[in-house]
Amino acid sequence: MSGQEITLAVVIAAAVVILLLVWLFMRQRRTQALRDAFGEEYDRTVEARGKRSAAEDDLIERRERVAKLQIRPLTASERDGYANDWNETKALFVDSPVEAVSRADRLLTDVMNARGYPMGDFENRHADLTVDHGDVAKHYFAGHEIAARSSDATTEELRRAINHYEALFADMTSEIADETGASGESEIDAADRREAPTKPAAFSTTTRRPGD
Numbered sequence: 001m002s003g004q005e006i007t008l009a010v011v012i013a014a015a016v017v018i019l020l021l022v023w024l025f026m027r028q029r030r031t032q033a034l035r036d037a038f039g040e041e042y043d044r045t046v047e048a049r050g051k052r053s054a055a056e057d058d059l060i061e062r063r064e065r066v067a068k069l070q071i072r073p074l075t076a077s078e079r080d081g082y083a084n085d086w087n088e089t090k091a092l093f094v095d096s097p098v099e100a101v102s103r104a105d106r107l108l109t110d111v112m113n114a115r116g117y118p119m120g121d122f123e124n125r126h127a128d129l130t131v132d133h134g135d136v137a138k139h140y141f142a143g144h145e146i147a148a149r150s151s152d153a154t155t156e157e158l159r160r161a162i163n164h165y166e167a168l169f170a171d172m173t174s175e176i177a178d179e180t181g182a183s184g185e186s187e188i189d190a191a192d193r194r195e196a197p198t199k200p201a202a203f204s205t206t207t208r209r210p211g212d
Contacts, residue, residue, distance in 0.1 A: 030056065031052070031056065034059050037059075037063075037131075038130060038131075039134045039135070041130045041137065041138070042055070042059065045059060062127050062128065062131050063131050065128070066128050066131040069118070070116045071117065071132075072116050073115070073175040073176055074111070074114060074172075074173060074175070074177065075176070075177050076176055079173050082107065082110075082114075082169075082173060086107060089103045089104050090162065093158075093159070093162060097155055097158040097159070098153075098158065100162065101143075101146065101153075101158050101162060102147060104147075104161070104162060104169075105143070105144060107169075108140070108168055108169060109125070112125060112129070112172065115172065122144055126141055129168075133168075133172075136167050136171040137168075139165070139167040140165075142161075142164045143160075146160065146164075147161055
């Protein structure tokens with residue numbers, strides 16, 4: 001092999017190594033960016049999909065899908081109506097914890113639909129929610145898991161489901177559209193919002209569920 005051929009081989013090998021290092025660097029940056037964006041959902045998705053690359057492709061696809069949705073805040077009247085429904089749902093827990101959890105699950109679906117999230121099934125709703133509301137999406141997941149087996153759940157588990165759902169409800173109703181439909185709050189809306197649930201609180205009440 002001539003000196004020129006050796007030089008060419010060295011240059012090609014060096015170029016391959018550089019390209020590999022760049023690829024690894026970009027892959028690490030993508031992984032870190034997704035971890036920062038999705039938090040605990042990143043690890044949950046990796047576990048569910050079995051492979052890091054498949055999980056990251058899934059998370060990127062969610063982000064691109066949600067970017068195309070027309071997500072909007074609730075109007076003040078919508079927020080007030082849902083706040084009344086939520087208060088009635090919590091009151092129902094005293095006499096019928098199972099029905100209260102089921103009603104809370106349906107109410108959150110209605111709120112999300114009103115804001116622009118597609119109906120779909122729970123898995124898709126939860127996936128869409130993780131893009132911009134990762135902190136409360138985990139509450140939706142935990143609450144729905146209990147709701148799915150509510151007939152066999154204990155009263156304490158059902159109470160936890162309500163608390164999980166309240167965290168999501170507070171987040172979904174915290175942003176109010178102004179009179180022109182843009183995001184924001186007038187002074188009246190701000191005053192109204194302070195009367196509606198704005199953060200989850202430990203939910204505790206005495207039930208009359210048979211057997212407790």
